[in-house]
Amino acid sequence: MNVPALSPEDITALAAMVDADRFSTGGSVLDLHARDQSHHHARKPDVVIWPTAASEVMAIVAYANDHRLPVTGWGSGSSLEGNPIPVRGGIILDFSRMNRILSIQEENFQADVEPGVIYQDLNARLRHTGLFFPPDPGARATIGGMIANNAGGTTTVRYGSTKDYVLKLTVVLANGELVDMGCRVKKSSSAYDLVRLFAGSEGTLGIVVKATIRLVGLPAEFSATIANFPSVETASRAVFELIRAGLDPAALELLDAECIQLINQEKDLGLNVSPTLFMEFQGPTLNQLSETMEMARDICEDAGCSEFRTGLGRAERNRLFEARHELGEMVVRNHPDGRIRVMDMAVPIATYPEMIADARRELTASGLSGYIFSHAGDGNIHINVVGEKDNSAQWTQVDQLTDKLVQKALDLDGTATGEHGVGIGKRQFMETEHGGSLAWMKRIKTLFDPNGILNPGKIFPSS
Numbered sequence: 001m002n003v004p005a006l007s008p009e010d011i012t013a014l015a016a017m018v019d020a021d022r023f024s025t026g027g028s029v030l031d032l033h034a035r036d037q038s039h040h041h042a043r044k045p046d047v048v049i050w051p052t053a054a055s056e057v058m059a060i061v062a063y064a065n066d067h068r069l070p071v072t073g074w075g076s077g078s079s080l081e082g083n084p085i086p087v088r089g090g091i092i093l094d095f096s097r098m099n100r101i102l103s104i105q106e107e108n109f110q111a112d113v114e115p116g117v118i119y120q121d122l123n124a125r126l127r128h129t130g131l132f133f134p135p136d137p138g139a140r141a142t143i144g145g146m147i148a149n150n151a152g153g154t155t156t157v158r159y160g161s162t163k164d165y166v167l168k169l170t171v172v173l174a175n176g177e178l179v180d181m182g183c184r185v186k187k188s189s190s191a192y193d194l195v196r197l198f199a200g201s202e203g204t205l206g207i208v209v210k211a212t213i214r215l216v217g218l219p220a221e222f223s224a225t226i227a228n229f230p231s232v233e234t235a236s237r238a239v240f241e242l243i244r245a246g247l248d249p250a251a252l253e254l255l256d257a258e259c260i261q262l263i264n265q266e267k268d269l270g271l272n273v274s275p276t277l278f279m280e281f282q283g284p285t286l287n288q289l290s291e292t293m294e295m296a297r298d299i300c301e302d303a304g305c306s307e308f309r310t311g312l313g314r315a316e317r318n319r320l321f322e323a324r325h326e327l328g329e330m331v332v333r334n335h336p337d338g339r340i341r342v343m344d345m346a347v348p349i350a351t352y353p354e355m356i357a358d359a360r361r362e363l364t365a366s367g368l369s370g371y372i373f374s375h376a377g378d379g380n381i382h383i384n385v386v387g388e389k390d391n392s393a394q395w396t397q398v399d400q401l402t403d404k405l406v407q408k409a410l411d412l413d414g415t416a417t418g419e420h421g422v423g424i425g426k427r428q429f430m431e432t433e434h435g436g437s438l439a440w441m442k443r444i445k446t447l448f449d450p451n452g453i454l455n456p457g458k459i460f461p462s463s
C-alpha cells in the first residue's frame with residue numbers, strides 16, 4: 001500500500017486549477033497511469049491532470065513546488081524503461097489533450113507543436129507538403145515524450161534522433177517559471193545549448209509545453225532490400241562494411257531468425273527464416289539507387305549473405321517495416337504468460353559484430369527465450385527476453401543477463417541505452433558510464449529542480 005503524496009487539501013487546491021473533466025483521482029485512471037510499456041513495477045499517481053495551456057502547467061507546477069509534491073509528465077506512456085512511472089506518486093500531467101499543431105512553416109521546414117501531438121499524426125498532416133518529421137520510435141508516441149526520451153528509431157541511422165530536430169522549446173521550470181530556449185536557425189553558436197540539455201532529460205529538469213521542430217523533405221526515390229545470412233555474426237559483419245563503405249542507408253535493421261519466424265507466423269510474409277537485414281536506401285534518382293544497391297549486394301555477398309532480394313515495391317516495403325515496428329507487440333502477444341524485458345544498448349559501429357556475437361552467445365548460454373533485433377546501422381541492439389511472470393529465480397537470471405550485456409556494451413565504449421532512456425532500469429549503470437560527469441549532472445538537476453519534484457527517482461542511481 002503506497003502512502004499518498006498529496007493531502008486532501010492539495011487535491012482540492014489542484015482540482016480548482018482546471019475544468020472538472022480534466023482532473024481525476026479515479027481508480028481506473030490512476031491504474032492507466034501507473035505503468036508504461038516496460039516490465040517495471042507499477043506505481044499509481046495520486047491524481048491525473050490533463051492541462052490544455054501553459055498557464056495551467058505553470059500554476060500546477062508552482063503549487064507542487066511550494067508543497068514539495070512530485071510531478072511527472074505523461075505523453076502516451078509507451079516508454080520501455082519506466083520513464084513516466086510516478087515512483088513516488090503525486091501528480092501526473094497527461095499531455096494528450098494539449099495536442100495542437102500550432103503552425104507548419106513549409107518555407108522554413110519547421111513546425112510549432114504542443115507536447116501531446118502524436119508524431120504519426122503530424123506526419124499525416126505534412127504529407128501534402130512533401131515534408132516529414134523523421135524520428136520514428138514506432139509506438140504512437142507524443143512529441144513531448146520523444147523529446148524527453150530523445151527517441152530514435154529505424155531512420156536514426158540516416159536522419160539522427162529526436163534531439164537533432166528540436167530547434168526551440170518552451171519549458172515550465174520547477175518553480176513554475178516559463179522559459180523559452182533555442183532559436184529557429186538550423187545552426188547557431190550562441191551561448192549554452194539548453195535545448196539539447198532538456199531534450200533527453202526525461203522530464204527531470206522541466207516540463208515542455210511547446211516545441212519548434214525541424215522538418216525535412218521526403219525523398220524522391222527509395223529502394224528496399226532484404227538480405228539473409230547464415231548467422232547474426234555474418235549479418236553484423238555486413239552491417240559494419242555497409243556503414244564503412246559510406247552507403248548511407250535510411251534504415252538498416254538486423255533481425256534474428258526467431259524474429260523472422262514470428263513475423264512470418266503473424267504476417268504471413270513468407271520470409272526466409274534466418275538472420276536478416278532489412279535495408280532501405282533513399283536518393284534523388286533510381287539510377288543512383290541502383291548503383292548503391294549493387295554495392296550493397298557485393299558487400300553482403302562478401303560477408304556471406306545467402307540471399308539478397310532488391311526491388312521491393314512500396315506496399316511490400318511498408319508491410320516489412322510495419323512488421324518490424326510491431327515486433328515488440330508480437331513478442332508480447334506470443335508469450336501471454338510471460339513478462340518481457342526489453343534490453344537497449346548501443347556500441348560504436350566497429351565493435352558491433354563483437355557485441356552481437358556476445359549477445360547471441362550469452363542468450364543461448366542462459367537458456368532463456370529471447371529475440372534479438374537491432375537498429376544495426378547505429379550500433380543499437382535490442383533483446384526482448386521472455387521470463388515467466390511469477391518465476392522469481394528466472395527473473396533474477398534475466399536481470400543478470402541484462403547486467404552482463406549492458407556491462408559488455410560499456411566495456412566496448414558504448415552506452416547503457418541507445419534510445420529508450422535511463423528511466424528506472426538503467427540508473428545503476430550511470431556511475432560506470434559517466435564517471436565524474438555524473439556529479440555535474442546531479443548539480444544541474446539540483447540547480448533546475450532544487451526540491452526534486454520533477455519525475456523523481458529517475459536517471460540517478462538511488463541513494
Ligand SMILES: Cc1cc2nc3c(=O)[nH]c(=O)nc-3n(C[C@H](O)[C@H](O)[C@H](O)COP(=O)(O)OP(=O)(O)OC[C@H]3O[C@@H](n4cnc5c(N)ncnc54)[C@H](O)[C@@H]3O)c2cc1C
Nearest residue numbers: 073075076077078079142144145146148151152203208419
Ligand atoms: C512497441 C514499441 C516500440 C518502440 N520502439 C522504439 C524505438 O524504436 N525507438 C525509441 O526511441 N523508442 C521506442 N519505444 C519507446 C517509446 O515509444 C519512446 O521512448 C517514446 O519517445 C515515448 O513517448 P511517449 O509519448 O509514450 O512518452 P511517455 O512514455 O509518456 O513519457 C516519456 C518520458 O517523457 C516525459 N514526458 C512526457 N511528456 C513530457 C513533457 N511534456 N515535458 C517533459 N517531460 C515529458 C515522461 O515523464 C517520461 O519521462 C517503443 C515503445 C514501444 C511500446
